[in-house]
Amino acid sequence: MFKNNNVKFLFAILLTAIISAGITFAVVQKDSGLSQAQGKSDDPFEKLYSTYDTLKGEFYQDTNQEKLVDGAIKGMLQSLDDPYSTYMDQEEAKGFNENISSSFEGIGAEVQESDGKIMIVSPIKGSPAEKAGLKPKDKILKVDDKSVEGMTVNEAVMLIRGEKGSKVQLVIERDGVGELDFNLTRDTIPLETVYTEVENGIGKVQITKFSETTGKELADALNKLNDQEVKGLVLDLRQNPGGLLDQAIAMSDIFVPKGKTIMQIENKDGSKEVQKSQNDSAVNVPVVVVVDNGTASAAEIMAGALNQSAGIPIVGEKTFGKGTIQTAKSFEDGSSIKYTIAKWLTPDGSWIHKKGIEPQHKASLPAYANLPYLNPDKELKQGDSSAEVKVAQQMLKALGYKNVKTDGFYEETTKNAVTQFQAKYSLKSTGTISGETTIKMLETLQAQLKENDTQMEEAIKVLNEQMQ
Template sequence: MRKLSLVFTFVLFVIFCFAGPVLAGENTAIGTETFEEILNNIQSQHISNPNSDTLIQGAIDGMINTLNDPYTVYLSPEQLKEFQGSLESEYVGVGMQLQPGEHFPEVIGVIENTPAEEAGIKVNDQIIKVDGTDVIDEPLGMIVQKIRGPKGTKVRLTVRRSGAGDFELELVRMSIDTPTVIWKVLDDGTGYIGLNKFGVNTADEFDKALTKLKQQGVTALILDVRDNPGGILGEAVRIASDFVESGQLVTSTVDKNGERQEYHTKGAAIGLGIRTVVLIDRNSASASEILAGALQDYHAATLIGGTTYGKGTVQTIIPLKSGGALKLTIAKYLTPKDRVVNGIGLNPDYQVLTPGLQLIAAQRFLKPSEKNVVEFDIEKSEAQVNGIPVKIEQTVMQKNGVTYLPLRFSFEALGYKVDWQSSSNSVRITGYGSNALFSAENGQAVVNGKETTGLDPLKIEEGATYIPLSDLNVFNISCKTEESNLSLEKMSASGN
């Protein structure tokens, strides 16, 4: 009888433990009261006696993570200071620029003469650990805060690089001064301005550089925003004003309510009439895309390179009473022709995916030559393109008596466009009136709609595609071989 009484008492206890909250009210909506209840109960009863600051930070992180937006982040007072310092181009760190990756941050830029460059960190490297702690799926701002720190202190980074095993580097933090604008006159007389981000003084620096180039008689300009992650929207609008007449739309932002805000050019367009190329790549993002998209829409510049990153959202900094801030996505932006950029990016007018050839392609576009010449030294990882030395990752290869050339590099160096067709496992090569589709599996190609057989098959090694030297006859490319030197020559359209 006593056992039955104990069982009955236990059953009642269980029933009331689980039924109590349900009987408290019929409204099941989760509001701030529920949050406070949970927080208070965890603080007062959880066996681990958790720290309240840790619980609140976890709640903030969880709330932000539900947005699935890598650009909305909470900035602690220290992180806010670092963020403001980065816009002013001065901070203590190791000298690399990061952007959110799928799970780990990716390096999109390495500043010269910094610990990151000296340690050999490269663009597209991933940072997977900081001081031995895994940073998978952490907000970018938190990772940056971990990497930065007092001057002279050390930080250990575990780096993941495609085609290599993970490795660890130890770097000493230093003061980093990053000018946002560099400029020069190239050997052929073309002006060059490189932008590594859009900081608080970038537009002023850009105007000074452009004015000096004009004073030196420059009539053609290369504007380089490769590996530029963006920055202040207003600075991009001001630079666009140098190339587009006053009063023209540069970009529109649209908020959650569909309200549109427009940003227009102002002042004298000091670069109007200068033939301009904008170099872009998959790391050109945000303000870089605003500038490039506007110049493309107005035909004020020609875009050369690869498709851009596709960050088409605008963030604002909201100061918090705690001294930190919330960096919050508040709108998406559109180009003057209402093109959507977010998740899509901008496509170049002329695609050149080999980084070392993009600048050469821009020079060739602005000042065409009668012919294009590519010279390989079979024994070196270097080539000459129209007399300009270029480092190459894939060299000329000899196998079973057949000479193979690195396909993308060779054709892009001569001025062709190369596209890999994954659906058909083939390569399309276009240019100079030719449109050729090469099968990667056999010696067949379709050239200008006609099937061509009997070609030597393409070769794929370590992810790179090579084309037999003999197959270049399809394109009427002149080939010369002398000892260890191999030369390709293609007359330009005007020279045909």
Template sequence: MKYLKKKWFKSGLLAFVFLFNLLFLSDTSYAYSDNEQSLWEVKYLIQNNSIYNLSEEGINSQDISEVIKNLKDPYSEYYTKEEFNEFVRAINQNFYGIGIYNELVTEGIKINSFLKGSSAEEAGLKVGDIITSVDGKGIKGLTASEAVKYIKGGKGTFVNLSVKRGEQVLNFSVERREINIPTIEGELLDNKVAYIIISSFGEDTPSLLKEKLIDMNKKGAEKYIIDLRNNTGGYTNSAYDILGYFIEDNIATVMKDKDKNEYKYKAFKHDYVINKDIILLVNEYTASASEILSAALRDYNKALIVGIKTYGKGVQQTIFSLSNGDVLKLTTHSFYSPLGKEINNVGIMPNVNTNKIDPLKVAKLLFSGNKSIDNKKLLKLLQNNKEYYIDLEKGRSKEYWDALKYIVNTSTEGSLFLGKGINWTKLTEEDIKENFNVYFNDYTKMPKLVKSKEKAVFKIKLNKNVDINTVGANSIKLIQEETFEEVKINYDVENKDEIILYPVEAAKLQGDYFLIIEGLKGEEGGKLKNKVALPVHFE
């Protein structure tokens, strides 16, 4: 959720107080109950501030929840004072609970892991336990947020949980403690890449980010991956503050009120700006304040956006305090990118749409290589007039194989280049289609071999005697092209210069594979000249 700068909050309150005084200074005297007063205040604020029109049914309704329901705005809500405090704590990731990470399952909520110092873990709960009831109330069929709401509560209070562990049903009494999850986390990855997660735009998020940026710079960060996946928003001022490190004090967003009046908000000015390569990660749960940041980085071409199209929540909420202490959160503005591009119900399309591929893997690969004298082990991607270097050795590893394939297969003609010594070769559409030569650019490539499963035996003839101790899974691999899974192989060495390979489960072989030979040594100790890749198709 997002809030306008404080001047909007104050102007809304002043308008309300002014009208309230007028009512009591008029010739007619009115006596309102607390409920009637709150109802009147809610209707007044909606009619004078909401970007949506209240229906006749809503105007005539005598129930606050019905008034808000008739507004047909999923983001406008009425909070009691206690509920609002809980809402603010959620934005700041500060609340009282039992310290578990969980997921919704059929029977309740399953514990996936614990926070450090978790009272749940101390009480004896374990990863894999399924919480089925809370204080005697079954939670089967509830949403994850509804179930967790029962678990949260006041500081120092206890919650009684029924837990299914295998075939056992166990009961626990667990203390609720203060939980404060930092909204900024980060670490320095390989190749001097700073990886920073912004999980919410809380009040202290900008100061936490500043500390993290200083720390990363001291450690020598040369590239940045900023992760906004699953960040559903927070305070807009925090987004403006954070944007100052990337776009200086330029326009951060454009707001429009109910009368289509336009307001431009600038990013905060800071002592320094990050002028290094940035990849921004987003997904379908990147929303609100996260989209303000994403849209600005896109418009100013400050980052390569990688992931899935964002949620598309381009409307702003303002908080109004009521006379009874309760709070109305009301949609008062729509917002747009600095260049005026629509966000609401549209979202932000990434430069690299990863679909089901992990965008973090893609980002790590794009930052894995460094231009050198011999670029033969590198693949270069040109995106948004910037160059990204991929380390092919890393891309060929089992962990990153799917990401490498995705980058190659979805690249347009003219955007991919293969390293050839100090030079680069632009890949054609045909090169990309026949991608074996791309993946193994730094290997000696052999013509494709077609074999039947019944005759799945390989004979490798060498020009020198081989050290049999170097023959094995580390030097000879048969790899399935689609999954990059290794096929188990038995090895025989005949006459010291011929290696025979026997796939253990030859009957299961089907489709395309790679036979990789690398790292064999000669009988006299020197490395044999071999780094060979052979495509194999099994029928």
């Protein structure tokens, strides 16, 4: 399967996590009390220094020097109008570094600022966010009844994160659906980022993010698959929010022939750096890549490289579309700034920012994959009429209870279907949907989706055509 196992891994860390920042300043001018500037200075920072001195000396309450300085830094980054450039205080910087390099406790979803709102890029595999049914492009409106409007992503993340076992309630807005309530129990988000399985001689490799260990995990996984003599590989990059640039380059190097372009970096002055594969391709079996609208950043770099420079076909849905590179600068007090330093381009020079990558073979999941989450704490019963009832009816329909209406009114046929479902799974026969019944419906639907993964089926079909 492999031509050689001497895969070179690069470790020059360029961060590509998805965070943003923002701050608002309000100025009230009284009719008197503002002094006039005495001439114009050539020092562009005089106004900044003067403002600081004025507030320290004349503001009607005591001021905090650290907060004033932090606010000025936040304001500078916010003025860039770039959702990926931000200031992080000590606590936020610690959380950011944990997300890149180790496990952490929370709900397991990458978020960013989009048009002034906090948006989910992708839930992480096996996380509370994924199990609850949060989707890419969901916009977070409230956390535990507290509005996140006007917050930076860092501030919102600090509200969402918490100790394992603690609960958090989110109100999100989903396009075409409206507002939805999610009650999640926080958990430890694991370090492992590469998962494999073999089916009918085909190796399936799911990569969930690009952290410091992902390149080594992939190399180890491919070596194990080599021992099992698989005939082809499916690389699953769905719901992968990205991560470290160096890992994306090193992992692409395994598949892209030596000397071929992996990506291009376009600097501020327009100059371009071309990143080429440094090794002979280590894989010599057919490969297919699967993507969706949660495939972002470093995952898009890898998908683009494998497609354009190794001729590997892409299956699925258009990707997220993040085409910029970030780095970080840390300060002695533990705070840091993260800012965009360049664009990245695909091997053919395309900038996919806000556009995404279009797969050659389009495939969508069944419609029920996009059904909203149902809150197990909320009871749905005969006589109720609501959007939640309609969702429950659509779930029952997808699970094979064909006589159920999907009009949002909980009538006799819905109650009968629920009773049948409860009997099938040895649940208390109440005819109502709540608690264990809701959880079992969600779990059963998720298991059915795994068995009816139409995107993976299409990928295997394309792979089989290559293997013939």
